[in-house]
Every structure is written in structure tokens, then in C-alpha cells.
Amino acid sequence: MELVTMHTHTNYTGxxxxxxxxxxxxxxxxxxxxIAVTEHYPMSAAMDPDNVVSMAWDRLPDYLIDIAAAAAAHPEMQVIPGCEIDWLGGQEDRDFSALDFSNFxxxxxxxxxxxxxxFDDPAQEARWHDVGVDSVWRRYFxxxxxxxxxxxxxxxxxxHPDLVKKFGYRPSFNPQPLxxxxxxxxxxxxxxxxxNTSGLTYACAELFPAPDLLRTFCRAGIPCSIGTDAHDPAVVDRNLMPGLAAMYEAGYRCxxxxxxxxxxxxxALE
Known part of the structure; x- marks a missing residue:
């Protein structure tokens, strides 16, 4: 079957x-x-002053040019321009408009x-013990x-719907209601x-999402894609086969x- 990845990153971030x-x-x-190239969309200087986790605003035009050039170089493959936007909730300090995303x-x-x-930054992992695993899980969802x-x-x-499990911390309760x-x-x-197949490389040692969550999405009729979340070209196709097998096991057929x-x-899943 045709293999794809709809979540990848480059050196446009730190x-x-x-x-x-x-x-x-x-x-x-x-x-x-x-392949979808989905670099982290720019954040404000207050949230990401050194562009460690997101693109710099002034690099967006070059990013799109590079994707177009890569697509032209590989007409045999679908190269999709994309991005990943962090949901910041009450801390959101960016002004968005439809034009901002017209090229994605x-x-x-x-x-x-x-x-x-x-919460998924290893440098800030200690806070998990202050907040409490159950509280973090509930707040995350x-x-x-x-x-x-x-x-x-x-x-x-x-x-990565259940990224909250990245460090391997599991709640004391049944997360099915979540x-x-x-x-x-x-x-x-x-x-x-x-x-998201990157979960197999973290402490949780499990695809994002977990089997029960993936089955819940399938029962609800929610379309499912797949991505490696590669941050290096060397792992662009990492763990695609286990990811596809998990989809089939959960009930998906495409x-x-x-x-x-x-x-x-x-x-079609074969």
C-alpha cells in the first residue's frame, strides 16, 4: 500500500x-x-524568544518557497505545505486571520x-510532581x-491526541471518560x-493515541491520518508500519x- 507521513519537521526551528x-x-x-511538511507555526517573542520550538516570523516566506521547490523536484510524490499550531488557550497572544493560513x-x-x-518539555518535567499526574491528565484533556x-x-x-502520556505517567483512574x-x-x-508514531520512541513506548483512544475515535467515525513527527530526515518514515497496524486493529480500514x-x-489499509 501507499505509505505517507502527514507530520514532519525541519531545521526551520531550533x-x-x-x-x-x-x-x-x-x-x-x-x-x-x-508527505506533509508541518513546521511549528511562529509564536510570540514572549512564548518563544529564541525560536527554539517555532519558526521565526520572517522565515515563513522562505519556508513556503522551499516546500514549493521540493514539490517541483519530486513530481512523483505529493508534497503538502502545512504547519503545526500550538493551542495556547488563555495565553494566546497572536492575532490570526484567514489570510495567515491561506498557503497551508x-x-x-x-x-x-x-x-x-x-508539560512535555523534559526541562520542565519536575512540575508534574507538583501538580499531580491525575490533575495533569484531566487538565490536558x-x-x-x-x-x-x-x-x-x-x-x-x-x-498526537494523548501527548500527555509522553513521560510514561499514567492516571490512577480509567481515562475512558476523557x-x-x-x-x-x-x-x-x-x-x-x-x-503519531513518535510515541514509540518516548518513555510511554506507545503510539499516540493509545489503543483505547484510537478505538474510541474509530467508533465515532472520525477520519484518521498518520504522521511520524520526524524532526530529522533520517527518520521520516519511522514506525509507519506499526502505526498502520494499530489503525487496522482499532477498526479503521483506510x-x-x-x-x-x-x-x-x-x-485502503491492506
Missing amino acids: HGHGTVAELVDAAAAAKLGA IHVLGSVHYLDGWA EVWCQAASCTDMPFTCMA YDEAAEAVQSSGRMVEV VTVPTSTGDRRQI
Whole structure:
């Protein structure tokens, strides 16, 4: 079957490696049929003063030029311009307009911050013990549901739905009610979710989302895409097969991906 990744990063941020051209070349070498380049959308100087986690505002034009050039260099592969936007909730200090996203086809919505705290940053992991694992889980899904259901944002897909488990901390309670709320939230906005294969490389040692959450999304009829969340061209196709197998096990029979015109297409799971 056709292999794709709809979540990738480059050296346009301070924590990624490789150029757009190198990333797309690697995808072509891995014989992927489509790739979405989804760099972190710029944040304010207050949130990311050194552009460690997001692109600099003045680099956006070059980013889009590089994606277009990579697409022209690889007509055999679908190269989709995209970005990943961090949901900041009450800490949001950017002014968005529809024009800001007119050049992006695939827009990932993600939650890396809870009330200004980058909960998945290893440098800030100690705060988990102050807040408490159960509290973090509940707050994460509350914020994630706000992001998933907000139709004012241009998200086409919600990324790594249960990123909260990254460090391997698990709640003392059954999270299924949180999963049900997450499915209701994303269903209400008509967005996709993704299977993010990077989870297998973290302490949680599990795909994002967990099997029970993925099954909940499937039962709700929510389209599912897949992404490696690669931050280096060398791992552009990392763990795609386990991700696809998990989708099939959860009940999905196709992978949903965007097209160059902004529509969606389906790839049968075989």
C-alpha cells in the first residue's frame, strides 16, 4: 500500500534538523507517496524568544518557497505545505486571520502547553510532581477538547491526541471518560485525528493515541491520518508500519490524507 507521513519537521526551528529539501528527498528515497511538511507555526517573542520550538516570523516566506521547490523536484510524490499550531488557550497572544493560513493545506492542532506550562518539555518535567499526574491528565484533556472543538482555528487535524502520556505517567483512574469527551470534541468540528508514531520512541513506548483512544475515535467515525513527527530526515518514515497496524486493529480500514487541493483522499489499509 501507499505509505505517507502527514507530520514532519525541519531545521526551520531550533529543535529540528535537516532542510525541507533533505526531508523531502528522504521521503522520496523511502518511497513515500505523500508527505506533509508541518513546521511549528511562529509564536510570540514572549512564548518563544529564541525560536527554539517555532519558526521565526520572517522565515515563513522562505519556508513556503522551499516546500514549493521540493514539490517541483519530486513530481512523483505529493508534497503538502502545512504547519503545526500550538493551542495556547488563555495565553494566546497572536492575532490570526484567514489570510495567515491561506498557503497551508494541512494544519495540525496540538497541545503542548497547559496554562503556559510546556508539560512535555523534559526541562520542565519536575512540575508534574507538583501538580499531580491525575490533575495533569484531566487538565490536558480539558484543554485538548477546547482546541479540538474550536472552529475559529484552521486546524484540519488534531496531532498526537494523548501527548500527555509522553513521560510514561499514567492516571490512577480509567481515562475512558476523557477519551469519550475527546472524540465528541473532534467529531463536533469535523476534523481528523492522527496516529503519531513518535510515541514509540518516548518513555510511554506507545503510539499516540493509545489503543483505547484510537478505538474510541474509530467508533465515532472520525477520519484518521498518520504522521511520524520526524524532526530529522533520517527518520521520516519511522514506525509507519506499526502505526498502520494499530489503525487496522482499532477498526479503521483506510488512512485519510489531504490532497494538494485541500480535499481529502483515502488510502485502503491492506
